[in-house]
Amino acid sequence: MSHDSFPSPPFTHLRLLTDEGGLYEHAQGTTPRREHGYCLDDAARALVVVCREADPEQDDLREQYLSFVLAAQAEDGRFRNRRGTDLRWRGTPSVEDCWGRALWGLGAAVSDSRSADRALVAFERGARWRAPWSRAMAFAALGAAEVLRVLPQHRGARDLIGAAVQVIGRPGQVPGAGTTWPWPEPRLTYANAALPEALLASGAALDAPALVMDGLQLLGWLLDAETRGGHLSVVPVGGRGPSDAGPGFDQQPIEVAALADACARAHALTGQDRWAAGLDLAAAWFLGANDAGTPLYDPASGGGCDGLERDGRNENQGAESTLALVSTLQQARSRPRVPASRYESARESAVRGSR
Incomplete structure (x- = not known):
């Protein structure tokens, strides 16, 4: 499918959800629900997205989201997730998902010369911590990989990636799951493709082909498991285990966006058409090629x-879902065209030659 067949990533609703306090988490229809305030998870996701944009029209958003992430960090390097419209932070600092996402956003910001110094200081403060949760560590590893693109020998980023790989695990490590369930957890839950993407990013950053192979194996299995009838049929909110059959509802845009990110990275590493096709499936899911035949x-x-619900869609347009849409369209329209690489023949399904 041609890149131009997908819409350009839209920023109009994202701007509507953003004000001087941050990015509103929820919406009633298209109206921000100010009573629910802001959260770091969304601001960090937004920072990753706007750092991909070369258009100076998004510079104000980049500064807005970076400022939010920096303000969310405690002195010890951990992060608070929630902020009210009174601009007061709620809860205690943690190393939960918001910590990992914050490091991902900061890593993306390190590559921008206008924000690199501030972002790097905050990244280094946060990267000293470790989380026991695979997704938090996967998000953090993606941020560390961004830092290593600019600073290949950065010790804190390299150490964080090494720790993340240990928490994420390897294919086939679940006892009793058998060869049909290579996933390193007993169930698929949310943002599942972040795990293989973190392995891909880590393997590329550390020049460790075995990690890349693990990432490709897991991503290929996940993409097959979440494809049904020629379209994506992703894990529902309740997750999916080895004995669960699909389709299930409601399906979340974050799952599709994670697949798009991982397929884009796999394509950049290998040039294989399989990952380009997976990326196209993700973008098409938002446009109606899904289990309900409904555009999101x-x-x-x-x-x-x-x-995505069995009989249609949830009409509310919150930050997470809007960012998932924007991110997926970014990836679909800017699919990298790269020369053949050392990873090109990693899977039996690889096409011959390169793009």
Whole structure:
């Protein structure tokens, strides 16, 4: 499918959800629900997304989200996730998902000369911590890989990646799961493709082909498991185990965006058509090629709907879903065209030659 067949990533609804305090987490339809305030998870995701944009029109958003992430960090390097409209932070600092996402956003910001110094200081403070949760560590590893693109010998980033790989695990490590369940956890839960993407990013950053092979194996299995009838049929909110059959609802845009990110990275590493096709499936899911035959992209608002249900969609357009839409369209329209690499023949399904 041609890159131009997908819409350009829209920023109109994202701007509607953003004000001087941050990025509103929830919306009623297209109207921000100010009573729910802001959260770091969303601001960090948004920072990753806007750092991909070369358009100076998004510079104000980049500064807004970076400032939010920096303000969320405690003196010890951990992060608070929630902020009210009174601009007061709620809860205690942690190393949960918001910590990992914050490091991902900061890593993305390190590559921008206008924000690199501030982002790197905050990244280094946060990267001293470790989380026991695979997704938090996967998000953090993606941030560390971004830092290593700019500073290949950065010790803190390299150490964090090494720790993340240990927490994520390897294919086939679940006792009793058998060869049909190579996933390193007993169930698929949320943002699942972040795990193989972290292995891919880590393997590339550390020049460790075995990690790349593990990532490709897991991503290929996940993509097959989440494809049904020629379209994506992703894990529902309740997750999916070895004995569960699909389709299941409600399906979340974050799962599709994670697949798009991972397929884009796999394609950049290998040039294989399989990953380009997976990326196209992810973008098409938002446009209606899904289990309900319903678009989750609202071209009138530029927003993304909050979930795919059996009989349609959740009409609310919150930050997470809108960012998932924008991120997926970014990846689909900017698919890298790269020469053949050392990883090109990693899988039996690889095409011959290179793009």
